[in-house]
Amino acid sequence: MDLRQLRYFTQVVESGSFSKAANTLHVAQPALSQHVRHMEEELGVALLYRNAQGVTATEAGGRLLRHAKQILAEFAEIPDSVRGEAVAPRGDVRFGMPGTVSELLAAPLIEAVRERYPQVRIRVVEAMSGYILGWLRRGDVDLAMLYSTSDPSGLAVHHGLSEEIFLFAAANTSDGPAGDAASVVQAASMPLVIPGPGHGLRELVEEAALTAGVPLTPAIEIDSYSQIKKVVMRGLGFGILPLMAINREVEEGVFRKWRLQEPSITRKVYLAYSTERPLLNAPRAVGQLAWEILRQLVKDRAWIAELSDESQRPDLFR
Structure with missing residues (x-):
């Protein structure tokens, strides 16, 4: 199997037919079909479903397609990667972010990328942190902002900031805790509105409740x-x-808030990328830029959080 075969196979799947792929590649259709058959013989599995409407990838073909796209992208990136910062980054960058991170980071990052790296096209995809971690491991995204790194194997992770978690209620609530703080025991006794099981924030709250020795039964x-x-x-x-x-909403008088204690609850935000695949030039540039913007958001008080120390700073072009 070689790069030419991977390119041919990818084009066949994306075109949905051998004839369309042959026209795009300027290759005779019989030769194209023969290349794919040789790949199937070499791998010992069917890669395509063939029917009157065209072709689609089998399950094995889908796995090969993911590898082929990654390999072809990396091969095309070799000249720029070798030159490093001496050449302007270009290409697509897929960045996974939880919704709460995207709400603050996505717009300024997209704007900065467009201004600084006009040949880079960034795609921000949102999901819960656990899903994004899976995408990152599979290579479906190039970079990610994550809340949890309990299993960082195969990843480079850089702790960007820590944010405190608060209890809050409508401003006219009369049965809240006295003062400006509440213990986790007190919070657990209230009708809580929180994310469901599997959500990163829910796991933090459950861990705090376990430490405090109280059951967690959200309303x-x-x-x-x-x-x-x-x-x-x-x-x-x-x-x-x-x-x-x-x-x-707190500053506008819509909500009241209480700092949680015994124990306090904090959440960390990490910039992450895979160490099992080469990080191409464009993702390197966007990752470094995202880190700087994340830090600036905290310095500008747009994100109320505590910055990590400078030892966590990535150097993606070294």
């Missing part, structure tokens, strides 16, 4: 931060969210 489970805030705003319960998610 309402919603994974969307915006919906949690709407439910809490209606007086239907107490929410637990990072300060950056509720700070504007």
